[in-house]
Amino acid sequence: MKFSDIIGQEHVISQLSDLVLNNRLSHALLFHGPEGVGKKALALAFAQYIVCENKQGHESCGECPACRKAAKWVHPDIHFVFPVIKDGSKKSISDTYISEWRAQLDHSVYFSYADWNEALGDGKKSSAIYVDESSEMIKKLNFKPFEAEHKVMIIWLAEKMNVQTANKLLKTLEEPSEKTVLILIAENLDFMLSTILSRVQQIKIPPIDSDSLKQYIEKEYQISDDLRNFALKYGKGSVLKTLEAISQSEQSQRYHEWFVQFMRLSYKNSMLDLIKLIDEIIKTDKVEVKGFLNYSIRYIRDNFMLNLQQNHLVSLVADEFQFAEKFSTYINPNNIEKIYTSFNQTIEQIERNANVKIQFQVLAIEMVRAFKMG
Ligand SMILES: [Zn+2]
Incomplete structure (x- = not known):
């Protein structure tokens, strides 16, 4: 070279x-x-x-x-x-x-x-x-x-x-x-x-100077300005750390999309579509499934904080915030405990090697109920 x-x-x-x-x-x-x-x-x-x-x-x-x-x-x-x-x-x-x-x-x-x-x-x-x-x-x-x-x-x-x-x-x-x-x-x-x-x-x-690293990322990765700026800041002049930030955030975007669909379908009580979505989520590996559940718990917590108007306690990026502005009204003191418990139990059961598909179906039913409470 x-x-x-x-x-x-x-x-x-x-x-x-x-x-x-x-x-x-x-x-x-x-x-x-x-x-x-x-x-x-x-x-x-x-x-x-x-x-x-x-x-x-x-x-x-x-x-x-x-x-x-x-x-x-x-x-x-x-x-x-x-x-x-x-x-x-x-x-x-x-x-x-x-x-x-x-x-x-x-x-x-x-x-x-x-x-x-x-x-x-x-x-x-x-x-x-x-x-x-x-x-x-x-x-x-x-x-x-x-x-x-x-x-x-x-x-x-x-x-x-x-x-x-x-x-x-x-x-x-x-x-x-x-x-x-x-x-x-x-x-x-x-x-x-x-x-x-x-x-x-x-x-x-x-560390690599930020202009050179920015040029490199612009040439090699078609990503939003927001994500690029975030990745450069996180990377602190290391190309490996910068790329890590980009890929981790692709993962968060996927989790966010799943979460949005999961919540919409639960709210509408569309069980058939929920089962299709569950199949899509669980065909990835266990690490990914647990990653999604942990992401959901964090995101639900942030939504509840928004509901309580504790905005200073949340750390959401653009897409997440946009969805949360409306969604947070559905996560309230009436159902937060049920939602939290349901997600945590799903993780616990999966860690105990329970059937992942069944656990997700239980979670979906619990969410349908939770929204009726809210
Ligand atoms: Zn030569």
Whole structure:
């Protein structure tokens, strides 16, 4: 990837290319900063820039054989070290999982440690950089570069090295092999050995500037201005957090639509349509069903607060507020207890593995009754 594929970070990019152009490239760099700001993206583009055979000022050419190999993550002088899981027969080293790594990078170079654990397994095992890796690293660092002038080793999430591995890496840092650039990437320096920190050139990667992130979101996601602004604010310069806000809010919109229909049909006592809606809701998974029920409870509470004219206690977004303005008149002291109890009992029953469809039908009947009370 080229520097121009990175979201923002112009200042860091010129700082990095200057190191090469002015011949001040040190043998070990540490990129550190919060999750989702593009540390890995910067390391990948920087590695490509270092091996590029036809640099165009501050940018790699993107077309020479070296750039083409780097862009497919297969350049023989760009090595990757990353956390892996322990899986019985397989050796716990990065090379074992290199195809998963390349596939993940192909999907997007912006991914988190949690995303990576998910890609390696079911996300339940936490990956780490185990001691087996250190001999691999030393072996690779002792090779002469195959094709490029330098060889580059990117160590993603250096804080996931256990102490043994870190101590072996330390030896390498003390006696650097020639023509080698180590790029360590870390989110949390507290978990790194101070002896390592003192031997690397630290480069702090700041949050992505809001203009660049805004442009990126505008280009990639067709969403309302409100949602985009909310996501940017929530994301605080992390592309991953910004995208998380967008997807979570898609979920809330779906829950809201279900809720509106559920309430309208209950109010009209349209049992047949209610059963159709229930089928639609429960064909998703249990997490989604419980998410919907919890959303409903929160939303009902906010509606009741509106009914009591306690507007300062509610936190509703545009669509939710619009519906609640009228709906809140139906959630009142006469029926609030029944509605609350019905939703809570549905969650409890589902957690006890009761039949989800039957529980929802009971809930629908209770809601029909509740509206008659209101
Ligand atoms: Zn090139």
